[in-house]
Amino acid sequence: MKVKKLGxxxxxxxxxxxxxxNAGAATIFSDDFNDGNAAGWxxxxxxxxxxxxxxxxLHHNSPGGYNSYSEFALIDGITTPNRFTLEADxxxxxxxxxxDWGHVGLIWGVNDFNYPFQSFNTSYLRTHQDRVxxxxxxxxxxxxxxxxxxxxxxxxxxxxxxxxxxxxxxTTRLMTVGLNSDSITFSDSTFDxxxxxxGGGIGLISWNDHxxxxxxxxxxxxxxxxILLLVPGFLGMIGYKKGR
Numbered sequence: 421m422k423v424k425k426l427g428x429x430x431x432x433x434x435x436x437x438x439x440x441x442n443a444g445a446a447t448i449f450s451d452d453f454n455d456g457n458a459a460g461w462x463x464x465x466x467x468x469x470x471x472x473x474x475x476x477x478l479h480h481n482s483p484g485g486y487n488s489y490s491e492f493a494l495i496d497g498i499t500t501p502n503r504f505t506l507e508a509d510x511x512x513x514x515x516x517x518x519x520d521w522g523h524v525g526l527i528w529g530v531n532d533f534n535y536p537f538q539s540f541n542t543s544y545l546r547t548h549q550d551r552v553x554x555x556x557x558x559x560x561x562x563x564x565x566x567x568x569x570x571x572x573x574x575x576x577x578x579x580x581x582x583x584x585x586x587x588x589x590x591t592t593r594l595m596t597v598g599l600n601s602d603s604i605t606f607s608d609s610t611f612d613x614x615x616x617x618x619g620g621g622i623g624l625i626s627w628n629d630h631x632x633x634x635x636x637x638x639x640x641x642x643x644x645x646x647i648l649l650l651v652p653g654f655l656g657m658i659g660y661k662k663g664r
Contacts, residue, residue, distance in 0.1 A: 445505075449495050449638040453478050458493075462621075464533040465491035467628055477511075478636075482628035485516030489535040490542075491628060492527060494621035495638060500528045505639040506622060507585035512547050512578040514630040519578050521548040524633070526586055527625040529556075529617030536560040539617050542625050543586045543597050550575040552584065552599050554606070556616035566613055570597050570604040581634075589641075590618055 451460060454476045463471045467482040471493055480491055512522025525544020532539040537560040545552050552570040555562060576582065587596040593611040597604055606614055624633050 445639055445641045447637055447639050449498060451636045453634060460496050462494050462496045463492065464494065465489065466535060467491055477632040477634045479632050480626040481630040485628060487628045490538055491626040492530060492533060492623060494530060494623035498622060500618065500620055500622040501640045502591060503589045503641045505585065505587045505641065507583065508624065508636040509581050509634040510545060510584050511581045511632045512629055513632055514578065522578050522629045522631065523627040524631040525625050526584060528588065528622040529615065529619065530621035531617050531619065532559065541615050541617050543584065544625060545576055545582060545584060545599065547576040547578050552597055554597060554614050556614055558616050568606060568610060568614060570599060570602055572599055573602050588615065590615065
C-alpha cells in the first residue's frame with residue numbers, strides 16, 4: 421500500500437510539474453504602440469529612419485519603396501531565446517508595385533545588421549504570392565531553394581490585417597508558422613534549413629513597402645527537457661521503496 425501511495429505521489433508530482441512548466445510560459449515583451457512611441461525598439465538598415473509610430477501602430481514607409489535589402493526593428497536588449505513564440509498583427513498598407521504586392525513579417529537570429537552581409541531567419545507574408553515565406557540568410561547568402569511556404573487560404577490582400585505567429589524550438593527542432601487559421605510545421609532538416617542562425621536579435625522585418633505592425637508579443641516557453649531530468653529520480657524513489 422505504501423509503495424502504491426508513493427508511486428501515486430510521484431505521479432501526481434510529475435503532472436503538477438508538467439503543468440507548471442506549461443503555465444510558466446512567460447511574455448517577456450509586448451507592445452501595442454498605444455503609447456505613441458517606439459520605446460523598447462532599435463532600428464537597423466539603410467532606411468532605418470523611416471520607422472515611426474502612427475495611430476497606435478508601428479510603420480515602416482520608405483519613399484523609395486521596395487528594395488531587396490532588409491530593414492529591422494529589433495526588440496532592444498533581448499536575445500533570441502532557445503524556445504519562443506513571436507507574433508504580431510501585420511498589414512501591407514501600400515507598395516510602389518501596386519495594390520497586390522507587399523512584404524511584412526517577423527525576424528529572429530539576427531547576427532549581422534549590415535547590408536549586404538546580413539544574417540537572420542525570417543517568416544513574412546508576401547501578398548503578391550498569397551503565402552508566408554520562410555528562409556534563412558547567412559552572411560548575405562541566400563538561395564531560392566532554401567525557401568519553404570505556408571499558402572494562405574483565400575489569398576492575401578494589401579490593406580488587410582493578418583495575425584502572423586511563429587513557434588520555434590531549437591531543442592526539438594520544430595517550427596510552426598501560423599497566419600490567421602492557416603498553419604504549417606517544419607521539423608528536422610527543414611527546421612535546420614530555416615533556422616541557420618541562433619541567438620542574436622529578434623523582432624520585425626521590412627523590405628521598404630509601406631507596412632504596419634501592432635500587438636507584438638514575444639513569449640518564452642520553458643524547456644521540456646527540464647522535467648525529463650526529474651523522471652529517473654521519481655522512478656528511483658519508487659524502486660528504492662519497493663526494495664525496502
